[in-house]
Amino acid sequence: MIRLLVLAAMAAMCASAQQDAVFIRPAGGAQPGAPRMQCKALQAVSEFEFTIESAVMVPAEGATPEFCRVMGMIQPEIRFEVALPSTWNRRFHLTGNGGYAGDSLDSPQRLMLRSIAMRRGFAAAVTNTGHDGREEPLASFAVNRQKLLDYAFRSLHLTTVAGKRIAETYYGARPSHSYYQGCSTGGRQGLILAQRFPQDFDGIVAGAPVLDFTGTMTRFACTANALAEAPIPYAKLAYLAERIYELCDAKDGLKDGIIDDPRQCGFRPARDLARCAGSDNARCFSDAQIGALEKIYGDITSNGQLVHPGWPVSAEVAGANGKSGWDQWIIRENGEKTIAHGFAESFFRYMAFPRKDQGIELRQLDVNKHWPQLSWIRTILDATDPDLTAFGDRKGKLLMYFGWADQSLNAQMGVNYYESVLKKLGPKTREFFRLFMQPGVFHCGGGVGAGSFEPLPILVDWVENGKAPDRITGSQVVDGKTLRTRPLCPYPQVARYNGSGSVNEAVNFRCVEPEVSR
DSSP: OHHHHHHHHHGGGOOOHHHHHHHHSOGGGOOOBOOSSOGGGGGGGOOSSOEEEEEEEEOOBTTBOOEEEEEEEETTTEEEEEEEESSBOSEEEEEOOOTTOOOOTTSHHHHHHHHHHHHHTOEEEEEOTTSOTTTSOTTGGGGSHHHHHIIIIIHHHHHHHHHHHHHHHHHSSOOSEEEEEEETHHHHHHHHHHHHOTTSOSEEEEESOOOSHHHHHHHHHHHHHHHHHSOOOGGGHHHHHHHHHHHHGGGGSOOSSOOSOGGGTOOOHHHHSOBOSSSOOTTOBOHHHHHHHHHHHSOEEETTEEEEOOOOSSTTSBOTTSOBTTBTTTBOTTOOOOHHHHHHHHIIIIISSSSGGGOOOGGGOOHHHHGGGGHHHHHHHOOOOOOOHHHHHTTOEEEEEEETTOSSSOTHHHHHHHHHHHHHHGGGGGGTEEEEEETTBOTTSOBSSOOBOOHHHHHHHHHHHOOOOSOEEEEEEETTEEEEEEEEOBTTOEEEEOSSSOTTOGGGEEEEOOSSOO
16 A cells, blocks of 8 residues: 555656756756765764664666665664765755555665656655554554654654755765655655754645545544445446536536536535435435435534545546546445555554554544544644744745545645645745645546646746746646646636637646635
């Protein structure tokens, strides 16, 4: 599961050789940096804060240039890597994690991302966040309070501090700019860095962040419990998607197989779906099944307080693989436990309560009773603090994106957080923080929308040249072929068709303020 999330989150980093060349050039016309010492000599820089395990020169291979690979440890079990190319663009880059992290630094996905970073000339760092997911799967590590804190935020900050210090020692100069990039858990990590450690990074890409981690796990648990009481066969998802798109697709003025803003849909299972007495018919739902859907699409509250907003429609549609977006996450075709179920089960067993003997099973969850007891974990894990004053004041830039058809995380979280920052800081928010919603896009990419884009060049241009992104061109790419392009607009703006030309070409759309006030 971690492997899937890391791949999805970082797929956008794969760029052309032309883009790689742009990154090689340091900011301000400076010359590329070069090592001032032998790679092996970095073994001697071990300090109280961190220990260097090894420093080995890796020869060039294919398009990947030679670099110094530094492996280190921060107490108690934070493992990290810093890769230092022989031709340095004078920038530092940290990549985030997926799921419950604990991923191997030698995984094929990490090696792929490291190769991209080396081609671009970054001093690039990664961390396992303080535990080994093979030995402590999912949230089982969290019974150790220190490992919980390391996963939540400490490992990212300390890896950044150590990585920059190692780079300065090797090159004889501090990085001119520092960048962070991640999606899902990696997106949450990016927001945590902006909130808790505003001096660490000049630019942050936070993709589809699970920023309300506690609310998300509560949602997962409630969905699992609702479907346990009234299972919905996988075969019914095609009809569910059909009805939703019949009702909602054209509400943005263009019937194109994409729901532009699910909030404008107004879909209600009890009103809009055909009913049947049995549960085998694929084109109708029993009363119990409709009740389960009402719970999924409805808000979760605790004693009148909103815990988590209702799930947006649009992920029900089939993606390029012919499978519903709900596949694996909300309903599994084989009827087995979903990914979300497993995540929530582990959260409430090991992470939700301060003592390991207080963990509960999902079927025991009483939101009215248990939600108030989760305030302590929310302060540790959730990235919901709207006060980004310190990050904005130091001219940091935050680029966040979220697929409206995200099947794994509730995209409304992204909108709610952006609006909370806007309410806290006012119009100056747009000077340093922009949110790009992606209609029809699944978790960290994929789906029926145009969600594929390369955020890092956009962020670097914003940080180093002051060019704020007013419009991003996204692409829908399937099997290497671009099927459509669309503009991604800074929220609350939306893309609207000009009325002529192909609806699959971004040039025929403009970004405008929404017709209906939110």
